[in-house]
Amino acid sequence: MSDVQPEDAPSTQEPEPAHPAGNDTRRDFLGRAGGVALIGGVVASYGSLAAVAGRFMFPEPDGGKVWVYAARLADVAVGQALSFSTPSGARLTIARTKDTGGAEDFIALSSVCPHLGCQVHWEEQNDRFFCPCHNGVFDPEGRGIGGPVLDAGQSLASYPLRAENGLLFIEVDAPVQGGAA
Numbered sequence: 001m002s003d004v005q006p007e008d009a010p011s012t013q014e015p016e017p018a019h020p021a022g023n024d025t026r027r028d029f030l031g032r033a034g035g036v037a038l039i040g041g042v043v044a045s046y047g048s049l050a051a052v053a054g055r056f057m058f059p060e061p062d063g064g065k066v067w068v069y070a071a072r073l074a075d076v077a078v079g080q081a082l083s084f085s086t087p088s089g090a091r092l093t094i095a096r097t098k099d100t101g102g103a104e105d106f107i108a109l110s111s112v113c114p115h116l117g118c119q120v121h122w123e124e125q126n127d128r129f130f131c132p133c134h135n136g137v138f139d140p141e142g143r144g145i146g147g148p149v150l151d152a153g154q155s156l157a158s159y160p161l162r163a164e165n166g167l168l169f170i171e172v173d174a175p176v177q178g179g180a181a
């Protein structure tokens with residue numbers, strides 16, 4: 001009864017802020033950052049702007065991957081998350097879980113369900129990501145813990161991050177060159 005195809009799924013949902021992981025610190029993080037969902041919405045525009053502004057700022061072709069600017073480290077406090085669109089159009093969430101000053105403070109997860117491609121969203125009250133298409137459930141680290149994604153052992157894709165000179169960069173698929181324009 002919930003065989004909604006990805007094309008039929010609501011496409012206007014913005015990825016909700018993630019409560020990324022940590023080890024024991026994750027629960028502390030979740031407790032302290034109860035307002036992450038709201039904060040994420042506020043800073044979402046930073047990610048979108050950064051994706052556009054930094055699109056070609058840090059190119060490093062490597063097997064179809066490029067490093068692009070994501071945010072200034074100082075602009076994302078612990079407990080905050082931002083929505084990010086890659087140059088090739090992928091949507092993901094970048095969240096800060098620690099404050100050591102490096103890329104390890106952050107986690108970047110795809111907002112696309114690995115089951116059939118619907119948009120997942122963060123449910124703050126349940127501390128989980130949820131995919132409404134077939135009731136897929138993911139923990140704050142993006143691991144499938146319910147629905148077809150659990151059955152299939154699927155997780156939200158994660159993205160490499162690195163920090164240089166106070167700036168956070170993310171490795172993503174390179175945009176298709178010479179495509180239909």
Ligand code: FES
Nearest residue numbers: 113116131134136
């Ligand atoms: S698309 Fe089926 S659970 Fe997400």
